[in-house]
Amino acid sequence: MKKLVLAIITLALFQFCQAPQTTDSTSSHGEDGWLTGTNEEKFDEIAHQLGGFSKTMVEVSYRYSELYWAGMDENWGYAEHQIEHIIEAMEDGLKRRPVRAESAETFMEEAIPAIEEIIEQKDKEAFIIGFRAFTSACNACHAKEGESYIVIQEPLQRLSPVRF
Structure with missing residues (x-):
């Protein structure tokens, strides 16, 4: 894309x-x-x-789901790959919509580095806990934007054929 x-x-x-x-x-x-x-x-x-930030969120949503399944599969290389692409998508989206930068600051400067550290640990149990915190950070960012009706939850189904 x-x-x-x-x-x-x-x-x-x-x-x-x-x-x-x-x-x-x-x-x-x-x-x-x-x-x-x-x-x-x-x-x-x-x-x-x-597009604006809505197209960014489509890509981030896909990457978020893939990140979750990568952690569940303990496919740490794929998890790192997804975080890299979440960062790229967010940075590109913030260039197009800099008004969103203040709301995204905590997510970009705290939530992403925290999940990156957890992925480096290669510990599924730590990942599950960290992913929940990551999800909360997504929802906090939405609330800062006045869009708390957009509630992110852990995916229930895989959409991608990628398996480890």
Whole structure:
């Protein structure tokens, strides 16, 4: 998903740089010319396609579930992989929506390092306890944003075929 987004951005920027630099360029770009309008309108559309924080939360939700199952399987390498991608997704989302940074600060500076330390221990029982604290941190962040109706819980079913 991240590679697709980066490819779209790279293609758009490349095409922008190759286009005559007028403020009123209205040529079409992209497969079948889906990216139309002035350069400003095109950049607005690219920003819209990247989305705000809701798209970040879709990726974080997936990674959160995979992190849980990695811990349950004691697949510590996969757990580390998921945390890396949670961090990347959050950082990218916070670039797009810096207004969320204050609410996410405790999560990013405390909850993530805490779960990283627990993963390094490679102890399933410690992971279960730590994951519950991690989940609480997710919900605390949602509450700070006035979205306490978004309640995160440990996953009940695997959605991914990844097994260890």
